[in-house]
Amino acid sequence: MVTLIPGEITVGGVRLHNHCMLAAGVLGTTGASLARMLRAGAGGVVTKSIGPEPKEGHKGPCVAVYDGAMMNAMGLPNPSHDFIGELDGLTESPVIASIFGGTPEEFGEVADWFAGRVQALELNLSCPHAEGYGAAVGADPDMVEQCTRAAKHSGLPVWVKLTPNVTDITEIGLAAERGGADAIVAVNTVKAMRISTNFRRPVLGNGMGGLSGPAIFPVAVRCVWELYEACEIPIIGCGGVSSADNVVEMMMAGASAVEIGSAVIEDTEIFRQITESLYRRDGGECPEDIVGCAHA
């Protein structure tokens, strides 16, 4: 297996302990939980998506777990402004706040709450199952550009997380770049549905949900590849990463770092397990030489 030289890295304006971050929406509801994942070896952590108003989210079932895939429709539950208090004690840590809104103004408002509290913002322009938020905004290049610009007013680095549920993801990536994004995160979950044949209804309370886990890894690699060809800013790979070799593969497609979400269901120690096999002080390769090398 290809291994990398260990060490701190800087991606999209944020200094990270390693290449593997905790993805948004996974164990990111409380400051204590984020701190736990940092202690467990995450290179950085992304919070649960925070929006302009508190939301309770969808009725359950919210999560369905299958062999090699997971489907969720949480419905963006979040405490809104109250969440700021969760970050006390984490201001020096590599914490990235995921935020969402329905309009550029809302993105700008929520972004400002986090100035001086986190290292960067990640715009959730890609949640496939919340009416009027997320992917509803993220499939429109003009909206993406405006929301990115609005969030940039906070003075924080801005990462834009993209939905794969569009015909041409590069169009959206380029829009984020025009809006001044510091990095692109690719991708959020793939819009999905399963039906319980027994109950003759969708298994998720919301009906529609988002698929994640190993099943979508090939989709994520493809999206990172396309974005690497089209965009200048760094790309953070996300979607089904569950092993050190997956991290290397994402990097070869063009990712400067990765986010890991669903794999946490196996073990909260997943970051330590992955980074222990990913890095070698002797024999590891220089990460910069790996990023995008498959395009040569």
Add this chain to the structure above:
Amino acid sequence: MREIPSVPVVITEIIEESPSIRTFVFSRRFPAEPGHFCMVWVPGTDEIPMAFSAQNAITVQKVGEATEALFALSRGDEIGIKGPLGNGFTPSGRTLAVAGGVGAAPLRLLATSGVADDFILGARTADELLFPEELAKCTNLQCATDDGTYGHHGFVTDLLRAADPTSYDTICVCGPEVMMKAVLAILIEAGCPENGQFSLHRYMKCGVGICGSCCIDPTGLRVCRDGPVFTGDIIVESEFGSYARDASGRRKSF
């Protein structure tokens, strides 16, 4: 990643335990150990966490939308059961169970497995004491009611003090959080908080350890996966007894 199915089961029996508590027996047994729970899918309404009160039953208090929808079901209707989930109790040696209200549900399985030597059962009033006959058969049962309509007039904590907590190797506890907090205070006083095993209740969206809605401060432990059972020494310096988060993640004091 392995499938965690929501298994369709038929409700075969509904037992009225008290005006607001019913036991739903279903068509299938699950390999549940005492303290394990399941996510109960009430199709069309919600999916909510419930302790196994037997390997083929849950015991439900009607408190809101999903539990009301459960109460509207009849024999022959179907629900989905995802489980067993969580860590469960790990009793060893001489074991005492302390239950308040519907908190008797998970402890019933402990008692019927023959693990609990003694059992302290509390409720507001005689009508609401859960499983008294059944528990009396397999444990040495003492009851307390707030209004004195049955057993000791007062709280389970009075009976616990009198029972000498240090004489037990394991004390399994489930009930309202204020009651559990009072039990923990007694165990701390007695110098044995680590012998207490408390089954916690936090808002759960996924039940399988991925979403983070059930995490407790300051450890970030997940009640659904690292718990729901924690020993007293783990939760003594925590949010336990002070606050919990609601569905949106906002803190609400007890």
